[in-house]
Amino acid sequence: MSLLRTIATRNVKLTNHFKKQCQRKYSSTVLKSPLGEIQVPDQTFSDFVFSNSNAWEKKPALTCGVTGRSYTYNLAKMLNHHAAQGLLEKVGLDPGDKVGLLLPNIPEYLLAVHASLKAGLIVTFANPLYTAEEVARQFKNAGVRCIMTIPQLIETALTVSKELNNYTYTLNIGGKDEADKKILGLEQLLSGKYSAKLPQVNPNDLAVLPYSSGTTGLPKGVMLTHKNLIANLLQCNHPDIVDNIPTTETTQETVLSVLPFFHIYGFNGILNFMMYIGGHIVTLPRFTVEDYIKCLETYKPDSIFVVPSLLLFLITHPEVTPAHLSSITKVICGAAPATKSLIEKFKAKIGRDNCRVTQGYGMTETSPVTIYTPKSMPASKTGSCGKLLPSTEARLIDISNGKDIVTPETPGELLLRGPQAMKGYLNDPVATKEIIDKDGWLHTGDVVYYDKDEYFFVVDRTKELIKVKGNQVSPTELESIILEIPGVADVAVVGVPCKFAGEIPKAFVVKKPNADVTEEMIQSFLTPKVATYKKLTGGVSFIDAIPRNPSGKIVRSQLKNLNK
Structure with missing residues (x-):
């Protein structure tokens, strides 16, 4: 009798185990990336971005589309190291201090970012169109001790600096020293001789502090570590996603982008990603129709980075002709969803089929990309933001009752988890707990659905932004x-x-x-x-x-x- 009871109990356990396995396979609330996992190396972000640069050291890295001013990879790498020493020795900053960038898109943005990171500093960046009041609000919250800017914005920077504690210098890129105002020209900084030893930086340390309103409220400092940023570059460089032109002695992909580097899309999705793969970025300090068209004609980019409003401009503006867009084989759209109609209108404008339009989904809090359109995406999925990136998990919950959604084609709030997700909001544990729950799920505030093939479509936003x-x-x-x-x-x-x-x-x-x-x-x-x-x-x-x-x-x- 006891033997029969033991066998029966074992059978019940096996049956329950089988049921649980089936439930996990066929009705799991967690969606996992079909692209597998990534391994994040134990490196600092700057070391990772320039890890392959010796193979293309003589190639151009960044070029100003207005002035033609350009830096090769080798020169940028050398200046990054020297400027990092200067920030510690001349400017008097200490590892862990915050640097505020008040800059338009100029080639020196790369230098400002990576010299700071190599010195063990933390970088926050503000929109150069902000008023002094807006910049001060952000830089005070971040605890900035040094501002990097340009002559045209020096007065704004000086006004802001008066409200910052333990302030050191204002670094003027393209300007001269003004000792009485504690202004230091970049040229003067780079001309100095330094012996400062660069610090050992832990990859889990904070690297950048972009500001985002998150799902609600005032802008908050988003704490992104070196590993967060590296993880996202690796995720976006998966072979099933990218089809970049490899950088060799005879080839290099040229991209044109006016999208701001102070935005996380421009910062990690464009600036650092293209540096990592050896591309050539042609950028503009501000958008004008004349300058943008001139860059299309002069540099004949292989790829362009856009937001939907810029894509609409390319479609509708009479001065932009199919000939201007003839070199482009790839369009990368971000920051907001591009509709199927908009994509189809762009393809009709250029009049050819050999141009791939890709887009993704992300947010500042996720470094930024979490979903991206794969190379194999069929035309029937046009309008989708794609599939989950490697090492990224997702859940959908009903916005009315918070219950998990387990069926395709059912809209719900998107929850995400992965190595690209932020540590939290700076000095704001309450807001952090509101967006990241106890199980590590980041509540995006965006309403999406996925189809039977696990392609995601953005429907709406529950957040206030x-x-x-x-x-x-x-x-x-x-x-x-x-x-x-x-x-x-x-x-x-x-x-x-x-x-x-x-x-x-x-x-x-x-x-x-x-x-x-x-x-x-x-x-x-x-x-x-x-x-x-x-x-x-x-x-x-x-x-x-x-x-x-x-x-x-x-x-x-x-x-x-x-x-x-």
Whole structure:
């Protein structure tokens, strides 16, 4: 009897084990990348980016599309090392200190970043279009001790520096020394003789601090380590994804990009990725139609990096002809989804089939890429942001009840996990816990679905962030400024659709009793305090009350419906 009971018990256990295996295989809540795993080397980020550069040391790395100023890989590597010594010895920084970059896209951006990292410093970067108030808010939060900028922005940098503790020098790229103002020219820094020994940097240490609003609230410092950044370059360089032209003595891929390096897409997805594979980046300090077309004609790029609004410009602008785009074999789109219609219109414009349009999905908090279109993606999947990158896991949860979604074609909030995910937000454990749960899942705030072949499609955003031509705009930031106006009782800012920008900010304002507040007053108050793309180009509407849920959070969906 005991023997029969033992056999029966064993059979039940085997049956339950088999059921669990089936459930894991066929109805698991966790999706894993079909591209396998990566092994992240125990290196610092700068060492990794330049790890293969000896093979193409005489090739151009970065070129300014306006001036033609250019650096070879060998020169960039040498200057990085020398400038790193100067930052420690001349500027007086210590490993672990924060450096703030207030720079447009210039070739020296590469030097500013990697010299700082080689010196064991932590880099944060701000939009050069920011007002001094906006830059100061970020750099104070980060704890910046040195600002690197250009002569055109030196006054902004000096204004900001007065609000920073333990400040050392302002490094002026392209400018001269001004000892009385503690300004140090880059040329003077590089001309010095130094003996400082560069520190040993732990790959798990913090490397960069880009700022993001995350899913809600004010911009926060995103803590990305050397390993986070390296992992994402390795993930994006998987052979099933990339088809870059190899760099040899006779070949090198040339890419044209105006997308900002202060944005994580431009920083790691373009600048550092192309340096890692030996490409030649032609970049512009600012976008003008004339300069962009001139670069297309002069450099005949193999690839271009775009956001949907730039892709629309290439399609619709009469001065951009198919001949201008004839050399391009690959278009990489990011920052916001490119629709199937937009991609098809671009292919119709160039009039040929030998140009691959790829796109992906990511966020600042994930270094940035998590999903990307593979080379083998069929035309029927056009409009998808692709499949999970190597070593990346995903889950979808129902936005109404938080339960896991296990079936294809069912939209839900995307949760991600992988080696590219940030450590957390700087000095903000509460916000960190709101976005990364106890099991390490990062809650993106984006609504997506996947099809039966596990291709992902972005549907909507549950998070508050407004994206204007790929730039992040925090509604909370704009609301806090507008609330400074004496006659404003309450305000909510939302993104409203725009054909060319994707979204633009619009404010809904509640006046105080008998207050004389007009749209012109609000626009005039806000305009000098924010970057151009943060302005209320969607307008201002006055309403009786801001819709809020029981916990007091603004119900922005209701306000967006008012705009329809």
